[in-house]
Amino acid sequence: xxxxxxxxxxxxxxxxxxxSAANIFGRACCYGGLHVYGKREYHSNIKGLHSYFHIRVSPxxxxxxxxxxxxxxxxxxxxxxxxxxxxxxxGGVICDTEALATRIFEIPTLTPAFWTEFRKTLExxxxxxxxxxxxxxxxxxxxxxxxxxxxxxxxxxxxxxxxEEKLSKLTRMINVLALGASFGLVDYDKAHVEKxxxxxxxxxxxxISMNLLALTKAYDYAKQRxxxxxxxxxxxQTDEKRIFLQGTQAAALGKLVGGCRLQTYYPITPAADESExxxxxxxxxxxxxxxxxxGGSIIIMQTEDEIAAINMxxxxxxxxxxxxxxxxGPGFSLMxxxxxWAGNSEVPIVVTYYQRGAPSTGLxxxxxxxxLRFAMHASHxxxxxIILSSGDIEECFYDxxxxxxxxxxxxTPVIHLIDKALANSNxxxxxxxxxxxxxxxxxxxxxxxxxxxxxxxxxxxxxGISPRVPLGTPGVFFWxxxxxxxxxxxxxEEPVNRTLMLxxxxxxxxxxxKEIPVEERxxxxxxxxxxxxxxxxxSPKGAVIEAMERLSQEGFKLNxxxxxxxxxxxxxxxxxxxxxxxxxxxxxGNYMAQLAGVIREETGILMDYFVLKWNGRPMSAxxxxxxxxxxxxxxAPKRQVLTHGT
Amino acid sequence: MAxxxxxxxxxxxxxxxxxxxxxxxxxxxQMAFADLQLPPHRTVVFSGIGCSGKTPHCLKVNxxxxxxxxxxxxxxxxxxxxxxxxxxxxxxxxDGLGIGAGHFVNTGRRNIDxxxxxxxxxxxxxxxxxxxxxxxxxxxxxxxPKPNLNSAINPVAIALASGYTFIARSYSYDVRHLKEMIxxxxxxxxxxxxxxxxxxxxxxxxxxxxWYGGEDRIDPKTGKPTPRLYSLEETxxxxxxxxxxxxxxxxxxxxxxxxxxxxxIPMGVFYQNELVPTYAERISKRIPTYLxxxxxxxxxxxxxxxxITSIEKMLEELKVTG
Numbered sequence: 001x002x003x004x005x006x007x008x009x010x011x012x013x014x015x016x017x018x019x020s021a022a023n024i025f026g027r028a029c030c031y032g033g034l035h036v037y038g039k040r041e042y043h044s045n046i047k048g049l050h051s052y053f054h055i056r057v058s059p060x061x062x063x064x065x066x067x068x069x070x071x072x073x074x075x076x077x078x079x080x081x082x083x084x085x086x087x088x089x090x091g092g093v094i095c096d097t098e099a100l101a102t103r104i105f106e107i108p109t110l111t112p113a114f115w116t117e118f119r120k121t122l123e124x125x126x127x128x129x130x131x132x133x134x135x136x137x138x139x140x141x142x143x144x145x146x147x148x149x150x151x152x153x154x155x156x157x158x159x160x161x162x163x164e165e166k167l168s169k170l171t172r173m174i175n176v177l178a179l180g181a182s183f184g185l186v187d188y189d190k191a192h193v194e195k196x197x198x199x200x201x202x203x204x205x206x207x208i209s210m211n212l213l214a215l216t217k218a219y220d221y222a223k224q225r226x227x228x229x230x231x232x233x234x235x236x237q238t239d240e241k242r243i244f245l246q247g248t249q250a251a252a253l254g255k256l257v258g259g260c261r262l263q264t265y266y267p268i269t270p271a272a273d274e275s276e277x278x279x280x281x282x283x284x285x286x287x288x289x290x291x292x293x294x295g296g297s298i299i300i301m302q303t304e305d306e307i308a309a310i311n312m313x314x315x316x317x318x319x320x321x322x323x324x325x326x327x328x329g330p331g332f333s334l335m336x337x338x339x340x341w342a343g344n345s346e347v348p349i350v351v352t353y354y355q356r357g358a359p360s361t362g363l364x365x366x367x368x369x370x371x372l373r374f375a376m377h378a379s380h381x382x383x384x385x386i387i388l389s390s391g392d393i394e395e396c397f398y399d400x401x402x403x404x405x406x407x408x409x410x411x412t413p414v415i416h417l418i419d420k421a422l423a424n425s426n427x428x429x430x431x432x433x434x435x436x437x438x439x440x441x442x443x444x445x446x447x448x449x450x451x452x453x454x455x456x457x458x459x460x461x462x463x464g465i466s467p468r469v470p471l472g473t474p475g476v477f478f479w480x481x482x483x484x485x486x487x488x489x490x491x492x493e494e495p496v497n498r499t500l501m502l503x504x505x506x507x508x509x510x511x512x513x514k515e516i517p518v519e520e521r522x523x524x525x526x527x528x529x530x531x532x533x534x535x536x537x538x539s540p541k542g543a544v545i546e547a548m549e550r551l552s553q554e555g556f557k558l559n560x561x562x563x564x565x566x567x568x569x570x571x572x573x574x575x576x577x578x579x580x581x582x583x584x585x586x587x588x589g590n591y592m593a594q595l596a597g598v599i600r601e602e603t604g605i606l607m608d609y610f611v612l613k614w615n616g617r618p619m620s621a622x623x624x625x626x627x628x629x630x631x632x633x634x635x636a637p638k639r640q641v642l643t644h645g646t
Numbered sequence: 647m648a649x650x651x652x653x654x655x656x657x658x659x660x661x662x663x664x665x666x667x668x669x670x671x672x673x674x675x676q677m678a679f680a681d682l683q684l685p686p687h688r689t690v691v692f693s694g695i696g697c698s699g700k701t702p703h704c705l706k707v708n709x710x711x712x713x714x715x716x717x718x719x720x721x722x723x724x725x726x727x728x729x730x731x732x733x734x735x736x737x738x739x740x741d742g743l744g745i746g747a748g749h750f751v752n753t754g755r756r757n758i759d760x761x762x763x764x765x766x767x768x769x770x771x772x773x774x775x776x777x778x779x780x781x782x783x784x785x786x787x788x789x790x791p792k793p794n795l796n797s798a799i800n801p802v803a804i805a806l807a808s809g810y811t812f813i814a815r816s817y818s819y820d821v822r823h824l825k826e827m828i829x830x831x832x833x834x835x836x837x838x839x840x841x842x843x844x845x846x847x848x849x850x851x852x853x854x855x856x857w858y859g860g861e862d863r864i865d866p867k868t869g870k871p872t873p874r875l876y877s878l879e880e881t882x883x884x885x886x887x888x889x890x891x892x893x894x895x896x897x898x899x900x901x902x903x904x905x906x907x908x909x910x911i912p913m914g915v916f917y918q919n920e921l922v923p924t925y926a927e928r929i930s931k932r933i934p935t936y937l938x939x940x941x942x943x944x945x946x947x948x949x950x951x952x953x954i955t956s957i958e959k960m961l962e963e964l965k966v967t968g
Contacts, residue, residue, distance in 0.1 A: 030966035241968025243961060253960060257953045259946025262727050283933055285956040288948065296944045296955060297933040299726055304752035308719035311712065315692070315723025318710065319942040323727065341713050401953070428966060434957060439947035470942065471708050472728050477686045479703060481711035482695075490658055490703050491711075 005058035006233055007068055008182060010175070011083055012075030013109070015047035017175030020200055021073075022053030023426070025179055027196040029057045030244045030428050032189060032235030037062040037542075038426035039618065041646075044269070044364040049109060050078055052646075059236045062427075063392070063542030067622040067644050070231070071185065073178045077102035077132045078109055082646060084135055085121060087144045092229055093136060094181050094222075096174070097150040100133035147226050149181045154217045162210060173214045180218030185226060186233040190219055241431040247393045247422035248273035250432075251352055254400025255324060256284065256298065257434045260350070262316040262323040264301045264309040269364050270423040271326045271354040275300055306331035310338035313349045317342075318480070320444065320470025322404045324350040329358045329371055336378045339413055343383030345480040346458070346466070346505065348407035348414075348442075352400065355419040355538075357616040366616030367420040369538050369589030375415045376567055376598070382502065384509035386410065387567040389417040391523070391541030394429050395564070396422055401437040402520070409442035409515075410508045411468055417566075419589070421539035421618035443467040450476045456487040460500060464507030513568035521570040524577075526552075526559030532632055533581035534560040535574075535607065537595050539618055540587050546621035547628050556632045563595060571602040578605045585609040585631055587624060610639045617645025651680040658703040663771075665855075667818030667844030668697055671765060672704055674816075674824035675734075679707070681829055684732050692721040694737035694746065696772050698765040701736050715746030718753045718762065725760050728942035729926050732832065733760040740770045743779040743801055753837065754808025758925040761831040761838045764801060765818075767846040768853050775849030788851040802904035802916055805839050806897060812838035813885075813900065813916045817875055818845070819855060823913060835920045843875070843911070858911075878903065878914035887919040 010021045019040070026036045034057050042051035054069070056062045068088040074080050077099040087093060105115070122128065129135040136146040154177055155170045164170060176197070183193050194212055201208045252274045255263065265275040284296035303309045309325045316323035327335065332353055342349050355371045357363025375387055386406045390396045396418055407414040445455075445467045457478040459466040466487075469476055479489030484501060486492040492501075523541075526548055536544050541562050548558045561577060563569070578584050578599070586596040586607040591614050596607045611627045613619055623644045630636035654676040662668045679689065689707040693699040695714035702709025712720045721735040742750050742764050753762070768781040775789025779799050786793040805813045812834040816824040824842060831838035845855045856862070863872040878885070883903065887896045900917035929936045947953050 027966060033967060238967055242966050243964040244966045245964045249960075249964065253957050256955050256957050256960075259953060259955060261941035261944055261946070262723070264723070281960055285959070286944065287954040287956055288945070295935050296939065297936055297941070299929065299933075299936075299941055301722075301726065303719065304748050307716065308722075308749055308752070311716045311719040312723035312726070315710075315720035315725075316727035316941070317723075319724050319728040319731070321727040321941045322946065323723070337713055338716065341716075431961065431965070431968065434953055434955075437953050438951045439953055440951055441947075470728075471690055471710075471724055472688055472731050472942065474685075474687050477689075477706070477708040479709040479711070481703070482713055483711065489709075491700070 004060070005056065005062070006186065006231065007066060007070045008055045008057065008073060009052055009069045009071070009083060010073045010075070010178065011050065011052035011079030012175065013048050013078070014042060014045055014051045016075050017172060018051050018053055018075070021175035021179045022055055024176070024193065024196045024200050025182070026055050026426055027199060027244055028183070028188070028193040029055070029233070030242060031192040031195050033238035034059060034236060035061045036244060036426065036428045037064065039065045039421070040424040041617070042365050050082060052079065052083070057233065064546050064621040065618060067620050071182055073182045074099070075174050075178055078107050080132050081107060081110065081118070081135065082114070084139060086646065087139065089143045090230065092145045092147055092185065094147045094149060094178055094185070095132070095136070097148040098152060100131065100136070100148055102132045103130060104132060104135060145228065147181065147185060147222060149177065149218060149221060151177050154214070154221065158210070158213055158217060161213065170210070173211060176211045176214040177218040180215040181222040184219035184222030185229040186231055187223065188233040189235050190215070192235065242428050243431055244426060244428045245393065246273070246424060246426045247396045247418055249277055250393045250396040251400040251416070251418060252277045253432065254397040256281070257437045258401030258404045259322045259439055260298060260324050260404065261296070261321045262299045262301070262313065264303050264312045264325045265327065266303050266306045266309050266331055268328045268331045270356060270420050271328045271331070271352065273423065274326045274352065275302070306334040307338060310335040310349070310351065311341070314338060314342045314347045317347050317349050318471045322408070324352060326352040326354065328354045328356050329374070330361065332371070332374070332378065340379035340381060340383065341482045342413045343379065343385060343505070344482055346411040346468070348404070348411050350403045350407050350414045350416060352416045352418065354423050355417060363616040367539070367589065367618045368614070368616065369419050370591065370594065370614065372417065372537070372566060372590070372594040372598070375417055383505055384410065384412045384512070385567060386412065386414045386512060387417060387565065388414065389537045389564055389566060390422060391538060391562050391564065393422055393425065393427050394432065397432050398436065399564070405438070405440040406512070406516070408444065409440055410512050411442065411465060412508060417538065419539050445469045445473070447474045457489045458485060458487050458501065458504070460487060460504055463511050464504045465511070509568055516565070516568070518570045518573050521563070521565035522573060523562040523564060524559065525562070527557050528559060530557035530559040532558045532583035532585060533578060534558055534585045534587055534628065535563065535578070535595070535599065536560070536587040537563045537566065538589065540589060540624065543619040543621045543624040544587055547625035550625050551628060551632065556629065558628065558632070566595065566598060569598065569602050574599055575603040575605060578603065583608050583631060585611065585628065587611040587619070589613050589619065608638070609636060611642065612639065613642035615643055615645055620644050649680055649683055651676045654679045654686070654706050656704055656706045660700065660704050662697055662700070663848045665847040666697065667767060667842070667846070668701065668765065670818035670821050671763070671824065671842055671844065672701060674821045674828055675701070675705065677821070677825040678828040678832065681825070682832060688730060689732045690724055690734070692717050692724070692733065692735045694741035696738040696741055696770065698736055698738045698741070715741050715744070715749065717741065718746065718749040721760050722753065722756070722758055725758055726925070727940065729759070729937055729940050734763065734832070735760060736763040736765065738778070739764055739766040739768065739780045740778040743799055747779070751804065751808045754805060754810045756925045757809060757811050757836045757922050759836055761828070761834070761840070763828070764839065764841045765844050766801070766841050767844040767850055769846050769849045771846050771849055785852055787849060789849050800904055801841050803901055806900055806904065806917060809922070810839045811836035811919045811922050814839070815841045815843065815913050815916065817843045817858065817913060819858070820913070827915070830915065834918065836922060836924050874909060875911050875913050878912045878916070883914070885915045885917045887921060890921060893919060893921070
């Protein structure tokens, strides 16, 4: 075990409270001043299939998941069997006493593909366990200890104390028992856990008191019975104001601060969480309002499909409202025609695009980062678009807000790329600062501006930007069409007009490239003179930074360019930096090394090494560290494929 | 100064075929707008793709010519964001009942206060005469290589089943009747649908002006044609729901009338029910300031660009230290 941090894992069937246990665990650690990073993995299933949560806790900031588990906290036998090999030496497994007798090969939710791999591992290790208890005995040799807790007995005690006759009503609390046992083992201050339980169960006093009782029972049982885990999770003092949240929440908050007032969506994993969170908070408080006493609001519309979603957002944006839609790959596929319409009619809309395992339905609940090329090229024809890519949950917040500025300044669609690893991971951050967000609406005309003047919606201008007026502005009306059009917006197929109008639209992209400062388009980390340069985008950011920190401690110097704006790509910057890099390493979560291809297209520079992953799981800091180390030591092949994850 | 019918006509050249029903529909829209004195800046006509898609360009109000089948989502987006807009959607039968059928049905669930005109001529004109969803089984209009293998759908029945709260039929060559229906639709408190029977002189050689006019059915007594279209109102039919108890009976009556086609085609209001809350009213129950301060009218920053939306409450819920 790394002595100053703990990796805790909760595993159980979906519907058994894995999420809420992990939320309580994470928050409880945060309350004690610790930094937390939590990764959620689940099946496309409502109830019964396996899901788990990794929570990494440390006094220092944690930015990514790692490969090992220190304390595996299981709600069922399957979780033991699935994750047993991940438990590090010196670690422990919490399980139900009753699970020990479960026959491994009779667990119905484990698949043939799993058995094949599992049998291979047993053969390699030369062991033949029949039951979960046998398996746990085998790993004892690796100094992995078992902490069997009699969940049923503890529930019976609770039932007796609160006068509940039906034990089945209490089985939902197995997650809190397992959680309580975990905290008892690491001897963590129970007051923080109690606070987290109160927070998670909100306004249900009966449920809170039952869960507090369960917590105490299991906490005391584990602490008194087993004193040998050998790691104490210490709270630390902090004055920093922190929040604990997932990526979908950060993006939603960014949209609100950025002034989004209408969002459309069709249910899809993992994007829907964002819209639901917005809907929960649809009534807004405005710090000042022209309408006396009237508050603000955001309208969330669940549409019949993603085609309606994007086009409804365009209809709303025409009225001057900041409008957005949020989706994942299959949904974005349906939005493509609407995206082109918005590009052609110069309508500022924002599409928040949560990538997941693809193509087709792909891995609906798993991570993927293979839609960069699709986002860049979706739709027939040519029109300007801006693509933002967030690298962590904090960036999701600020990027979600500034996406609207780009959309309105350049009057064109903006696609904000996020991925499942950011959407469904939780992390503690210093408090976001809404005052860092600035609202820039571009050339948006009012009634006064247009009074008595002839208005042409698509007026030819040097910059390519034609001043925009919202539908409903007194004294003016205008036309739009998806056909090629003249300056007033009527259909026009004349070749001269066509040449000028398409060029006018495309000029906006040149302007964006010229105007948007490079600091908004890339992040640079590390020593500028380091002999190796890593390039990446999206969620691998955290793993790359942690890997770099570890390598630097070992004396290996690296630097890292995180691309945050694939369109317009800061190509001069990349050409300059990569031009002098000795080793150029691309790290991204897809097969084709999509960003590497884009960079080669724009700069002519070919990367030297590729670290890629597409198994549906995010990159861990450990595997990125190992891959980079091999490259620096000149032991690596040109292309390394990462495979960690369960 | 009052706006005249001609004040709503732009100089855009309408390139429809001579005798196209779209000319009549355009005139009826202009007349309805003039009768209601709709302010052009506050009026938006959305359209889809096809011959009817060009309608907004011919009008001097805001005109948004959208994608094939997507007229309704665009129109709904604008209305939701700015409920003060007078929103009219116009599209063809293929647009609304074929490629856009999903939107047609789901819009009914929302009873949003817009008016939807379906130009129904039984064919896809602009792509040269293929069968549309309203062309009957076995018919072979001029451009079809073989008779139609698909049955026709019944837009009135689908609209009823989907929740439209105003459903009427009119005829492109009866401009006065059509104008009245459009006016009623616009004045209706909720979602209005007007299905407009329209000959396509180029591609539909079956449901022609003569066919609608019944010129193949000369009354032996008078020697005059017996028109296929007849007025519901003139038969004493009243589709208006006056109270909650009447809903079922009026619904069934409308559904029954919707089955008539062929020799007798009803025109007029099949069904109107203003007792159903509009989408804006539903939102207002959750967001009391919605109509007073809708999305399009809300400030989002101060003049210096500082955001004014407070997320303090949400951050407080997410806060873990400090």
